[in-house]
Amino acid sequence: MNPHGHDDAPPAPSEGRQSAPPPPRQVDAETLRGLAHPLRMRLMEELAIGGPSTATLLAARLGENSGSTSYHLRVLSRHGFVEDDPERAPGGRERWWRRVPGTYSLRGFAHRRDPATREAAGVVLDALDQGRSDRRARWWSFTEENPAEVVPWVEATADADYVLQLTRAEAAELTAELTAVMERWRVRTEGQDPGRVRPGTTVVETQIFVFPHLDARGTGPEKTRCTAPPERSTMEPPNGSDRPDGDGRGKRGR
Numbered sequence: 001m002n003p004h005g006h007d008d009a010p011p012a013p014s015e016g017r018q019s020a021p022p023p024p025r026q027v028d029a030e031t032l033r034g035l036a037h038p039l040r041m042r043l044m045e046e047l048a049i050g051g052p053s054t055a056t057l058l059a060a061r062l063g064e065n066s067g068s069t070s071y072h073l074r075v076l077s078r079h080g081f082v083e084d085d086p087e088r089a090p091g092g093r094e095r096w097w098r099r100v101p102g103t104y105s106l107r108g109f110a111h112r113r114d115p116a117t118r119e120a121a122g123v124v125l126d127a128l129d130q131g132r133s134d135r136r137a138r139w140w141s142f143t144e145e146n147p148a149e150v151v152p153w154v155e156a157t158a159d160a161d162y163v164l165q166l167t168r169a170e171a172a173e174l175t176a177e178l179t180a181v182m183e184r185w186r187v188r189t190e191g192q193d194p195g196r197v198r199p200g201t202t203v204v205e206t207q208i209f210v211f212p213h214l215d216a217r218g219t220g221p222e223k224t225r226c227t228a229p230p231e232r233s234t235m236e237p238p239n240g241s242d243r244p245d246g247d248g249r250g251k252r253g254r
Contacts, residue, residue, distance in 0.1 A: 024105040025080075029117045032106070034079030036120035039064065040072045041127035044081060044099065049203055052085040052098040073097050103186070132207055163213065175210045182206060 027035070035041065039062070046058055053061075055070035062069070076082040081100060088096035111121035140159075143150045166174065 024103040027104050027106040029111070029114075029120075031079045031081075032111060032117055032124060033120045034075060035081065036123040037072060037075075038123065038127055039068065040076055041124065041131065043069065043072055043076065045131055047082060047097065047099040052088070052096050054094040054096055056094060058097075135205060136207070171210060171212075178208050178210070182208070 035044070042062055043058060046061060047053060050061075055073055056066045058064075058073075059066040059069040073082055077097075082097045083100050084090065085096040085098040106121075106124065108121060108125050111117040112125070114121075164174075
């Protein structure tokens with residue numbers, strides 16, 4: 001889910017496919033309120049990464065009671081975020097849920113400015129940001145504790161910071177290019193359910209952040225730009241070279 005609306009860029013063409021996947025669903029004020037609960041956000045994350053599951057299994061993984069997870073799954077279902085898993089026969093002892101296929105686009109800035117949606121947007125955006133941070137932290141902890149298992153993935157992963165001097169138009173162009181790359185890969189892998197992983201594959205997360213540096217000199221947001229010159233010029237950024245094992249380009253290697 002993109003909290004700032006960039007997910008609605010036109011999908012890139014895909015080789016060997018007759019039609020592109022549908023565009024991301026826009027999260028309006030009503031559906032935003034359906035998401036605005038920390039447990040619902042965690043349930044969405046679990047279903048996205050682990051695939052279809054039941055209220056009982058999700059409760060065990062999240063340390064909740066099954067009554068609570070069942071209730072919040074039904075709320076998500078009413079707002080069109082989850083549905084019955086079509087590969088599980090209905091009427092069984094437990095109901096199997098899955099995320100509704102497709103992606104979502106949330107106009108985070110607009111919802112933050114609207115008094116009617118500000119509180120709900122805060123809950124959702126904070127949960128998204130915390131989840132991203134937690135997953136990155138878990139990955140790096142895993143690399144420290146299990147170096148042998150991580151070796152095959154060293155060249156396939158990245159941890160990079162690129163600080164550039166850009167105009168707003170150039171930043172928009174950069175964002176569009178990054179989005180197009182991810183759209184190509186999304187189209188290429190569309191329909192591959194994380195809960196039914198193909199041999200040799202795993203779920204891989206890519207996080208993209210493009211934003212003006214508030215401590216830098218230049219023509220950034222006037223109300224928040226630092227007036228005192230920084231100690232180090234942003235024209236020659238460290239780009240990760242002062243991190244452990246940094247290679248000077250922002251990618252952390254193991």
